[in-house]
Amino acid sequence: MVLSSVSLYRYEVPLRTPLKLGGDTWRHRRGLLVRLATEGGAVGWGDAAPLPRFSPETWADLVEHACGAGPRWTGMTLSECKGGLDRTLRDVQALVLDAPASLRFAVESAAIQLRAVAQDISLATVLGKCRPTVALNALIPDLGDEGLEEATRYRDQGYRAVKVKVGRTSLEAEADALHKIRRVLGDEVALRADANRAWTLGEAVAFAEATRGLDLAYVEEPLADPEQLPELVARTDLRIALDETTREAAPGVLLEEWPVAAVVLKPTLLGGIRATQTWSRTAQANDTTPVLSGAYESGVGHRILVALAATGPDIPVGLSTYARLAADVLRPSLDMDGPTLNVESIVGASASVDEDRVTLIDSFSS
Numbered sequence: 254m255v256l257s258s259v260s261l262y263r264y265e266v267p268l269r270t271p272l273k274l275g276g277d278t279w280r281h282r283r284g285l286l287v288r289l290a291t292e293g294g295a296v297g298w299g300d301a302a303p304l305p306r307f308s309p310e311t312w313a314d315l316v317e318h319a320c321g322a323g324p325r326w327t328g329m330t331l332s333e334c335k336g337g338l339d340r341t342l343r344d345v346q347a348l349v350l351d352a353p354a355s356l357r358f359a360v361e362s363a364a365i366q367l368r369a370v371a372q373d374i375s376l377a378t379v380l381g382k383c384r385p386t387v388a389l390n391a392l393i394p395d396l397g398d399e400g401l402e403e404a405t406r407y408r409d410q411g412y413r414a415v416k417v418k419v420g421r422t423s424l425e426a427e428a429d430a431l432h433k434i435r436r437v438l439g440d441e442v443a444l445r446a447d448a449n450r451a452w453t454l455g456e457a458v459a460f461a462e463a464t465r466g467l468d469l470a471y472v473e474e475p476l477a478d479p480e481q482l483p484e485l486v487a488r489t490d491l492r493i494a495l496d497e498t499t500r501e502a503a504p505g506v507l508l509e510e511w512p513v514a515a516v517v518l519k520p521t522l523l524g525g526i527r528a529t530q531t532w533s534r535t536a537q538a539n540d541t542t543p544v545l546s547g548a549y550e551s552g553v554g555h556r557i558l559v560a561l562a563a564t565g566p567d568i569p570v571g572l573s574t575y576a577r578l579a580a581d582v583l584r585p586s587l588d589m590d591g592p593t594l595n596v597e598s599i600v601g602a603s604a605s606v607d608e609d610r611v612t613l614i615d616s617f618s619s
Contacts, residue, residue, distance in 0.1 A: 254331045258618040259323045260288040262611040267579040274306040289363040297366035299359030300554030310353035327619035342527045357525035362557040376560045383563035389591035390414035390569035396430035404434045412592040414443035414569035420451025428463035447473040461489035471514040483511040504535035515542040546571030552583035563596045
């Protein structure tokens with residue numbers, strides 16, 4: 254496949270509820286859509302949506318790099334041989350070797366979609382042997398009274414896992430809320446927690462004592478100083494999951510002597526599909542659970558994330574972020590209501606990019 258044109262589109266969609274990231278509050282999600290087209294008329298789309306505070310690149314960094322690299326992408330050849338996913342991803346590396354993480358994810362996504370079109374197969378099938386369904390974990394962002402109501406609703410809807418945000422109020426209040434949520438969920442629903450590096454070592458140890466007996470599936474990034482994670486593991490029975498650490502260290506960190514229960518993998522932040530697959534394979538080889546997760550991408554990004562999740566372990570994944578979008582660049586929007594997604598209805602959906610909801614930034618042709 255020879256790339257004949259590259260187009261870059263800006264989008265901004267409203268959020269249902271404000272998103273608090275660090276000290277900032279965001280009411281819209283902004284991203285860059287990458288459209289790759291071949292001489293044969295095939296089209297592939299990708300979504301580059303840096304997440305403020307978490308992505309190393311800024312919006313300005315992303316646009317500057319994409320506009321500078323776009324002209325070099327035209328005329329490039331991408332492999333379309335059957336079974337050649339690794340070759341396709343290696344071809345893409347030549348395009349995005351020094352690109353920001355979110356842009357690598359977007360270009361890889363578009364290239365994989367081109368392969369699916371060229372071979373007339375499902376996007377998920379391109380990525381490997383896929384399951385027909387994907388389970389979601391539900392998210393409770395606030396442990397107040399509404400959190401208990403949400404837990405009841407998610408239990409009744411049949412979710413297999415619920416994730417709660419912790420490290421935002423007093424330890425005593427959060428521990429009390431978690432005990433109540435566990436009673437509501439019962440023993441059959443996995444309870445996950447995400448601290449986003451909120452605690453000192455002493456605070457994390459106190460949290461472990463206060464939540465003893467709750468059988469937490471894991472706590473994501475409990476420590477402000479991740480270098481102390483091995484000591485936390487040695488002093489408590491907390492199961493630890495890595496999130497931010499995956500963007501700061503190589504997968505070899507999983508070979509350390511202290512156990513890691515799970516790794517939360519966000520392709521937008523991690524640097525694309527190839528990087529995510531490397532982490533996932535390393536995790537599974539070391540008895541660590543890889544949990545794919547979104548970063549509030551548009552439907553263009555979530556479509557590839559669902560396809561990728563369908564080729565991984567059959568565990569609930571963190572793709573409920575799509576529900577936070579009040580609108581989408583795809584029309585119609587994807588049916589991402591949980592607790593279980595039908596993969597083909599998402600990946601093979603006839604939804605297309607609504608050009609009234611995007612703005613062309615630049616276009617290049619060979």
